[in-house]
Amino acid sequence: MKFYLAVLVCLFALCFPNRSEADLNLYVKADATPDVQGTKEKPFRTINDARDAIRKARQQGQLKAGDVVTVNIEPGVYEFSSSLKFDKTDGGTKKNPVVYRATESGTVRLQGGVTLDAALFKAVTDENILKRIPEAARDHVRVYNLTPVSRGAFAEFKPSYRGVPTGPWLYMDGAPMTLARWPNADADNAGWASFTKAIDKGLPDPKAKDPAKQKLHPGSFVFDDPRPARWNLDQGVWLLGYWTHDWSDEAIRVADYDPEKKIIKLAAPHNYGIMGGTWGAKERRFFALNALEELDAPGEWYLDREKMQLYFYPTKSLDAATIVLARLTAPLLKIEGARHMRFEGLNIEFSHGSGIDLRNTEGIEIVGCVIANLGSSGISVVGENNTIRSCDLFNLGTRGISLSGGDRKQLKRANNRAINNHIHDYGLFQRTYAPGIYAHGCGQIVENNCIHDAPHNAILYGGNENRFERNEIYRVVMETGDSGAFYTGRDWTSQGNLLRHNFIHNLGGGDASHVNTMGVYLDDCDSGDTVEGNVFYRSGRAIMIGGGRDNPILNNLVLDCAIGLHVDSRGMTWKQWNNPKSAGWNLEERAEKMNYKNPPWSTRYPHLAKIMSDSPREPLYNPIERNVFVNCTKEVCHLGGQVKQLLDKFEIKNNLAVNTTGAPSGIGMTKDLKGFTNLEGSSTKPIPLGLTRNSSGKLTLEQDPKLLTPKIAFEPIPFDKIGLYQDEFRRELPVRRSQD
Structure with missing residues (x-):
């Protein structure tokens, strides 16, 4: 450290005589020579070296918190056997955050595993092993002796587990391989x-x-x-x-x-x-x-954990392959208590834990990074005013991004942001309740993300004052039922959340007959969510209110869904309602913990404050206004339980049920339901509502204001503003993989 300090002192003295205006640029290169100084000509070998040099300089007074500091990381692979950690001593100021950046975006990889030498994969010669491998695969399977790179025998799986299995895990050419399984999942078989x-x-x-x-x-x-x-x-x-x-x-x-x-x-x-x-x-x-015995398909592998022998059926010739065995179970990048740091253009990959873990942080920015090929989650945030922007997250064992922070009891917002991120192919190990984005606490902001291809939820949320706007979601809830793209549930206190101008489409099971998949699912008396100005297309049940209250459903456009809106009264009949025993929902008890009868809760959520004296079991204060339901194949509005007997308490007005072509069957209409107007076109004069493709193949939304505004005062949805956008980190937009 004395050497690093001397180097920095020299740099400051020679290059930056006026410290108030100085910019300090340090350099890191994975294959640097031993003569390291942190300069461009003689860079540090590791990111830890740069971090430690900055810490030491600050301790000695050579570097102040407000000074501009940039660590430039040259292309290369940086292997970690433990977390890269930053703490409260490592940050900067709001004006001048400390920056760690890739000199060329996408070329710097922080890796939590060991790269295996492809030349060391050998043909299998052990007769006992060959007998166990399916005959057709024997000539293709290769074995690698992991003894030189292991730390002793690998631990076994637990007798049962949910989520991340015991490591390690194998990756080839930027994708996770499949632990030998049966049945295989392929184009002809769902794999079950x-x-x-x-x-x-x-x-x-x-x-x-x-x-x-x-x-x-x-x-x-x-x-x-x-x-x-x-x-x-x-x-x-x-x-x-x-x-x-x-x-x-x-x-x-x-x-x-x-x-x-x-x-x-x-x-x-x-x-x-x-x-x-x-x-x-x-x-x-x-x-x-x-x-x-099931190692029979390209991409499959098996590990003899005791003998440390890795068996692999490669997807292609190994000559030019990159093969990584991910072992690290701790977060690759761990930041605790730091303020005002920025990480740009880094690849956080090939680890068996999570990618980035922020705890009690403020003003941390993760921008333009790839967080992928991880056994656990992508990014976890607990703090305030942190931003995850224009990142790509994929091939994740559990969830994508988790946002938490703020003070629910005082309704103090955290203002953590997940913006313009592309999140897909997650939930590989934990198949349920491992969403693309999880938001909790108070005041998280989730905007312009694209989330797709997952077995379960896209966005799972709870807490207060969270905002979800202009997100595109498709091909989620692909192998599960009784769930939704957006999901929250079983809480009266989950108030003040806004779901606005999102595009939810092509969900799993979202065909004309499927009703067990939801676009927005407000489960088990969940209350206080505003669902406004969203577009639902082929989403099963588009919107579901499961017995809750104070859920305005406003100005949504529902296209080609089996059921447009579902409202039931399960709180009036289900024994779990507010049951004080552990098996119950404990709705009132949760509210009491928030001191809900007193400010700020009583002033922000007045209906909640008086709920126990206001027919608490009934699904009240759910205004349904200015919504358009187009070509719903089963029902426009499903009213379950005792809801029909409560309609005089419901505010339902200015809604449209549309049959665009006047089809005599296969399209649900509302008949005499109050607050709805039926509108029918014909085969020769169809009503111009729905999704079409323009000349360049891009989806466009037909929402003729001349038609809708006079009818129900429908406000046009800013469809072209939904989803990913181009910026300095996302210069090209991905091609949508959904089927229209």
Whole structure:
């Protein structure tokens, strides 16, 4: 450190005599020579060196917090076996943040794994191993001895897990490889096996003679396919399944297989049991993983954890391949307590933990970065006034971006921002409730993001005063049910959230008959959300109010959805409502924790303040105004439970139900529902409402104000402002992958 300090002192003295106007530029290069000085000619070897030199200079008074400091990182791969950490000593000021930037965007990779030498992959010669590999794959599979790069034997998977499996994980040419599995997921197969009969659901049975069965225990089921007889269960095979509900996935080890009775017994219990009572499909689904006997397709791999032998069926010749074994489970970049730093143009990749973790930070900017190929989440933010902008996040084991902060009780906004980010192919390991963006706390801002291709939610949120505007969402909720692109639920206090001018389209199961996927899902009496000016297209049930209150539904355009709007009264009939026991929803208790009867809550949310004396079970104060429902194939508005008996308490007015071509069947209309006007076109004079493509192939929205404004005072939606935009970091927009 004395050497670094001397270098910096020399730089300051020779180059920057007036410190109030000086700019300090340090340089880092992965393959720098040992004679490091932090200059462009003699750069530091590691980012840690630059950080430590800055810290030391500040300690000695040679560098002040407000001085302009830029760390220029040259192209290269920077491997980390532990987190790159910054703390409260490393930041700058709002005017002059400390900047860590790639000199060429996209060429600097911070990597939490080891790059494997492709030349060291060898043909498999062990006869015992060859017998276990499917015959057609034997000549293609290669083996790599990991002993020289490992730190001892690799840990085994847990008997059951939800989310990130025990590492490491293998990547080739910028994509995650598949742990050997069955069935394979390909163009001809969705990759799931199914069963319909449980032998032991694994749920507690108070009458059981066996004490072990009086509590939650491992279940078993009949599986007619003889495939499990091939697997070496002693070495461990896991089944990742939706065991009871389509919104609860878990991987559980196989304990035993009886080939005569065709019964699979699991090694650990599942919280909801095996086929423990679901209103979804009768068939339950799973796929097997970690089976050497299933190493039969390009891209699959298997690790003998004890002997440290990696078996791999490459997708192409290894001669020019880049292969990385991701091992780091801690965040690659961890920033705690720092203020005013900026990270530009970096690739945070190939790790088995999360990418970036911000804790108690303020004014941190992550801009123009790639955060990808991670076992866990992309970016997690807890703090105030932090910004994630124009980043690409993909190939993530769990969620994309998490925003939290602010003071809910005092309704103090955090103003953390996720803006203009492209988030896709996430939830690879945790298949449910691992959203593209998670927002909680108070006052998060989510704007102009594009989120797509995931098994479950796009945006999962709670808390207060969060704003979601101009986001494009498609091809999410692709393998699950009873969920939505936007999802929140079971909370009276989730007030003040705004969902405005978003484009939600082509959701999983969003065909003309599917009603178990929602565009916006306000579940289980959730209250206080404004849904305004959004466009829904082929989204199952476009908007669902599950018994909640104070949810204005205003000026939305719903196109080609099975059901336009769903409102029910589950709070009036479900026993979970406000139940003080642990199995209940505890709605009032949550409100009491916010001191909801007193300011600022009582003044901001007056209906909530008096809820317990105002028919709290009823779904009141849900104004439905100026919405247009076009070509809904089942129902325009589904009113469930006792809602029809409460319509005199509802404010429903100036809505349109449209059949664009006057089709005699297959289009739902509202008949005599108050607050709705039916409008029909004809095959020769169709009503100009919907999505079309212009001459360049771009989707455009027909929303003729001459038609809609006189009818219902509909306000045009700024469709061309929705989604990603070009800036200094996002110079090209990605091609949309949805099917229209």
